[in-house]
């Protein structure tokens with residue numbers, strides 16, 4: 001089988017390698033890959049900034065946004081050859097901590113979790129992969145290639161679940177949401193807001209390309225000039241850019257009792273100027289919450305797949321802006337300003353609605 005591998009910590013070490021199909025001791029479910037989504041995390045790993053190989057290995061098979069078809073599954077589980085599935089990225093730590101012990105590995109307390117294609121566990125960027133049955137989730141077949149969005153959507157599902165749990169500390173009747181960043185995560189966050197019946201606003205710096213129309217097609221309002229020009233305070237703000245200037249601009253923009261959920265990951269960008277005294281005053285006197293969210297557990301994948309299944313499938317396909325066959329894999333990892341989601345096609349005949 002062909003697999004995309006990197007040597008973590010070494011910039012630009014990505015290559016396509018040949019391996020044997022993994023043996024059953026790596027998991028009783030064998031999945032044949034249909035497609036692999038590419039995101040900023042993959043590019044960071046390829047740049048050598050992030051990631052670790054499995055213990056005892058030098059190289060890591062990358063890829064965490066999977067879509068595949070079950071080839072082999074054990075008896076007694078509700079998975080069958082031909083089922084379309086995605087793999088769950090994070091696995092619980094070996095101790096396990098209190099959260100991992102109950103399947104809430106997205107909230108791991110000791111940091112010893114592993115992640116396919118990222119941290120100490122081979123990824124899904126391979127023609128075949130194996131896992132145990134509890135780490136694959138069946139997806140709606142009619143989604144076609146859009147089901148490759150299940151993993152980023154699971155991260156968004158967790159963020160919304162936590163917003164709602166925090167919101168329910170009192171009477172919870174949100175009306176408006178602001179999403180910053182119209183990449184895949186931001187667009188999915190907007191979709192969740194739309195399905196909740198909220199008035200959705202999306203802010204992104206890009207003025208051309210497909211993003212403005214995709215946002216408007218959702219019935220949401222697209223803003224691009226400056227956050228200061230976006231009118232109103234918001235019950236929920238989901239920050240997906242990780243850009244310090246945008247973060248500084250949203251922290252004070254939630255309504256009374258409102259929430260700011262930080263979903264974007266930043267690198268160090270030096271000192272930013274924020275009037276912490278004024279911000280603290282607003283946060284305290286208005287019961288505001290600012291919190292971070294990462295990753296997802298099985299429940300979030302299931303919630304994500306339900307949201308994707310209810311969405312307009314043609315709308316979802318619009319933000320898969322680049323499809324690259326495995327033979328041309330190098331093209332998939334070149335970042336392009338006008339691209340939203342790039343997908344590597346491992347087998348474009350495997351499921352219907354692939355385009």
Ligand SMILES: [Zn+2]
Nearest residue numbers: 039040041065
């Ligand atoms: Zn990703």
Ligand SMILES: [Zn+2]
Nearest residue numbers: 093097100108
């Ligand atoms: Zn844990």
